[in-house]
Amino acid sequence: MENPASDFPAISKFTALNCIDISNPNIQESVSLLKQASLDSGFFYVINHGISQEFMDEVFSQSKRFFELPIDKKMKLLRNEKHRGYTPVLDEILDPDNQVNGDYKEGYYIGVEVSENDPQAEKPFYGPNVWPSEDILPGWREIMEKYHRESLGVAKAVARIIALALDLAGDFFDKPEMLGEPIATLRLLHYEGRASDPTKGIYGAGAHSDFGLITLLVSDDVLGLQICKDKDAQPQIWEYVAPLKGAFIVNLGDMLERWSNCIFRSTLHRVVVRQERYSIAFFVEPSHDCLVECLPSCKSETNPPKFYTGPFDKRKNEVTYCHCQAKFPFPCLYLLLVLLLLPH
Numbered sequence: 001m002e003n004p005a006s007d008f009p010a011i012s013k014f015t016a017l018n019c020i021d022i023s024n025p026n027i028q029e030s031v032s033l034l035k036q037a038s039l040d041s042g043f044f045y046v047i048n049h050g051i052s053q054e055f056m057d058e059v060f061s062q063s064k065r066f067f068e069l070p071i072d073k074k075m076k077l078l079r080n081e082k083h084r085g086y087t088p089v090l091d092e093i094l095d096p097d098n099q100v101n102g103d104y105k106e107g108y109y110i111g112v113e114v115s116e117n118d119p120q121a122e123k124p125f126y127g128p129n130v131w132p133s134e135d136i137l138p139g140w141r142e143i144m145e146k147y148h149r150e151s152l153g154v155a156k157a158v159a160r161i162i163a164l165a166l167d168l169a170g171d172f173f174d175k176p177e178m179l180g181e182p183i184a185t186l187r188l189l190h191y192e193g194r195a196s197d198p199t200k201g202i203y204g205a206g207a208h209s210d211f212g213l214i215t216l217l218v219s220d221d222v223l224g225l226q227i228c229k230d231k232d233a234q235p236q237i238w239e240y241v242a243p244l245k246g247a248f249i250v251n252l253g254d255m256l257e258r259w260s261n262c263i264f265r266s267t268l269h270r271v272v273v274r275q276e277r278y279s280i281a282f283f284v285e286p287s288h289d290c291l292v293e294c295l296p297s298c299k300s301e302t303n304p305p306k307f308y309t310g311p312f313d314k315r316k317n318e319v320t321y322c323h324c325q326a327k328f329p330f331p332c333l334y335l336l337l338v339l340l341l342l343p344h
Contacts, residue, residue, distance in 0.1 A: 015239035023048035035165040042252035042265035067190040085130035095206025104194040110186040167297040183285040193276035204271035210253035212285040219279035261298040
């Protein structure tokens with residue numbers, strides 16, 4: 001395959017990521033690899049995660065079926081106030097300072113399914129999903145719901161290794177108020193093939209970091225995802241992350257970076273494409289009732305918590321991050337997520 005990086009002088013190379021084998025009986029080896037990756041870039045591969053390649057292929061096939069629908073049918077499933085449903089091309093802009101238009105991608109959000117009559121449906125990101133009718137896409141809902149369940153299982157397995165890498169109990173994130181009742185959102189993504197050109201502000205998805213805990217990504221074999229390990233460098237150096245068949249590309253979010261007192265990293269990333277590309281992102285956050293404070297293993301007298309919080313100011317619609325010693329309700333954080341759930 002021709003290397004698209006040659007078209008963009010700011011991109012120097014492909015990055016090498018550690019590979020975490022979920023089935024590895026040597027848990028300490030997995031912990032060591034994950035910790036190294038989290039200190040370096042917050043990106044790593046996860047393999048042997050239990051989701052079959054056959055099923056992965058079927059999910060991609062069903063995603064393609066949806067995006068091939070006529071635009072008028074897709075627009076009838078437009079994203080609602082719960083962030084469920086379809087987002088058209090240019091609907092989102094992730095890096096307004098450097099993009100001339102929005103992202104050249106379309107997407108579809110699927111979250112935790114909660115009945116309208118359930119009191120939980122009053123919470124942001126909880127409620128009934130928006131589904132294509134069985135007449136249009138028979139069996140589509142069942143496949144996506146199964147993929148959502150299985151991806152959440154992988155995310156919880158990864159979170160256990162993260163906990164150990166932070167010198168916490170392996171079940172730290174399994175608590176009901178954390179990933180026992182998580183905010184977990186599946187995002188189908190389709191980049192239609194408009195060629196990206198960073199020199200002109202044209203991107204499949206603009207540069208961003210993810211707000212939440214962790215993100216699991218799978219893609220087809222088309223290059224697109226790039227990371228920038230040092231966002232303050234001038235010029236910024238962007239490196240491609242190569243797709244790995246059957247593997248998840250996992251990245252840590254801003255929440256975990258702050259939770260760990262900046263020991264683990266949430267890294268800037270974007271999508272630059274030269275041809276049509278499909279990917280599927282799975283965003284994982286703790287429950288609405290989670291209280292976030294600097295992890296006990298990540299602070300000391302010589303390394304005190306780095307963040308301070310002010311109150312959420314509804315008049316200004318702003319959220320400030322907390323000082324890690326002061327507990328605060330997780331809703332302060334997910335109000336940021338209302339603005340956008342970040343694609344890859």
